[in-house]
Each structure stands twice: as structure tokens, then as C-alpha cells.
Amino acid sequence: MRARDDVVTAVMRAGARAGVLLALLVAVGCRGCTSRRPPIHLNPNMDDQPRYGAQGPSPFFYSGSTSQAPVPETIARGELEEDEAYVTGRAPARGYIDNPQEPSEETLARGEERYRIYCSPCHASSGDGRGTVYQRSGLESTDLREPRVRDLADGEIFEVISEGRGLMEGYAFPINVGDRWAIVEHVRRLQRESR
Template identity: 40%
Template sequence: MRAVLVRVALVGVVTLAGGGCRRDMQDAPRYDPYEVSTFFKDGRASRHLVAGTVARGQLHEDAAIYTGKSADGFVSALPFPLTHAVLDRGHERYDIYCSPCHDRVGTGAGMIVQRGYKPPPSLHEERLRKLPLGYFFDVMTNGFGVMPGYAPQVPEDDRWAIAAYIRALQRSQHASVDDVPPADRGALDAPAPGAPSGVKEAGHGAS
């Protein structure tokens, strides 16, 4: 009888103790991104890589791709073939990361500049039009003057795509009739879209 009582008591104690170990499944014993850590002194669960870490495929052997510079100075060509897709990508990334200051056509009157940031030079200045692509890649990577570097926000291939798009923007502001394929020149005489023609233009901008 006594042994039975001891067993019942033991089961009860183990059950109660086990109940104390309750863990809600919605909060698993792992860290979410950016979660507060009590283990690390700085309280960050998301850790910086240990200095000198090289991930597989990220040895960056070809310095020109990651710095925009070679032994002869800034490189002047893209490290990959220029395609329409690259320009479209550069266009999209330029609008996201550059247009807040440089504005969408590159004259340097973006919204943040209108709010008081020091204005950047126009990308269409003679000096900037003559600089090689690698220069723009370098400025995007490391910053220049008051412009911060964008390497943490924009990966290398996107920075190159943006550099290509900047060149396209520059050419767009200094294009001549010779740049238009002969077959398309007839279209130049057509009235520009949005030109006053008596037809009311459909508004589609943000109000």
C-alpha cells in the first residue's frame, strides 16, 4: 500500500514538473531575424560575419567587378554583356535607390534634395559624361562627398546595371538625329505624346 502511494506521488510530481516546462509552439526556441538576443552582449540575434569570412562563390578574385578599378584606373566596360534586360534592371534600381536625390532624369533635383539635402551635380554635366563606367560604380560602392556608399543596399550586379542606365540617361539628354535608326526617323516628326493637341491628357500621376 505504501509503495503504491509513493508511485502515485512520483507520477504526480513528474507530471507537475513536466507541466512547468511548457513551451508555446508559436514561440519556438530559435531566433527570428532581428530578434533580441539575451545571449550576445549587444543584444542582436542577427550577427555580423566574422571579419575575413569568405562565403562560397564570393572570393571576389576579379577586383575590377567589385571595385570598378583595374591597374589602369577605372574600367570603362561592363563586366557582363549589355542587354535590354540589364538596362531595364538598371532603370528600376536607379528609380529606387538613386532618384530620391538625383531625380528620375539625373538632374539632381530629387525629393530629398528639395527637402534640404546638398544637391548633387547633374549627371549630364560635361565632366560626368566623360567619366568611365567604373567611376560611377566606385561612387555607388564607396560614396562620394556627402553621398553615402550604397554597397549595403545594392548588390554589385545591380550597381553595374545602374551605371549602364546612367550612361543611357546621359546619352538621352545629348542625342542627335544620327542616334535614331534611319527606319524610325519618320516618327520624329510625329507630335510628341502629351504635346498640346487639343486632346485632354489622361492624368495618372499620384495626386
């Protein structure tokens, strides 16, 4: 009957519209929705392999990390530091040493750059100890130009950079030995220029 046909057609059209809407919804997804859960990932392939990557988690080690510190007193290839004073700032018999690196254009530039990257957040680019950290939190760092610091030997400043002092952590990991001496040079320059 005609009326029936109309109804059927209407239903079919509605169904088609609904279908298109559904298809659009599926195609578009839940764009703009936020979720705390990770996205659906149906094909894991080998995204998660049974191996330890650098800096990954490990349920085996007490530290929870796959990264393990070298066993104390072991020496890797390429890490035979013949000159102990150069890498620690302290010679066994003589105590703290002076900066063994000859100052040059490059070392000054390098020292300044490294200082800016690693030291200036706390100690500020002028060395007055009121860097960004102070501005955000009120925590003052040592003023590198004060007499107490001027009186320190180069080697002791090197040691402080390497191992930290007080609230400051050691920076031996991110800054290599040559760069640390360059930073010492830069600190000396800040001290000279602030007289």
C-alpha cells in the first residue's frame, strides 16, 4: 500500500540518516573528549618488548630502575684517569689545585655558555645568587662574588661543582671535566668583574 511504502521509505531514510550520523560519529571519534586512560591500541606488535631500555622501570632492582650504577672501584675502558688531580680538583699530596686548563677564547666562551645552562638558574648570570629560582621561591643561593668564595681554591670550586655542597647537588653527571674547569674560569671572571 502506498502508505506502507511511505512509512517504509521514511524508516529507511531515517535509518540511512542515522547510519550516516553513526558513520560520521565513528569516523570523527570522540574528538575533543578527554580521558585519563591511554588510547586504545589494538595491534601491540612489538611496541612493548621484554627487554630493559635505558631509564626504564624494573621490578627486580631495589631502586626500581633498570639503570644501575657501576660497582664502586671498577674502571671501564676509556675511563682510566691517569691524572687524578685533573678529574677531582684535588691532588693526593698537595690538596686543591689551581685551574689546570689554560684560559683561551674558546674556554671562556664555553665556560660562559655552560654556566648559563647549568648554574644561572640558581646563581644568576651575574653570580649574585638570586636567579630564577630565587624569584620563584625566595630560595637564595650563594653569591659567587663574596669573599668566602673568592678565597676558595680553583680545585675546591671544581669539587663543589662536581659533588655539590649544602643544598646543591653534584653536577658531575651532566657536565664533563673539561667543561667544569671552564665554568671555574668563568666564575673567576665574574669575581674579577664585580670588583
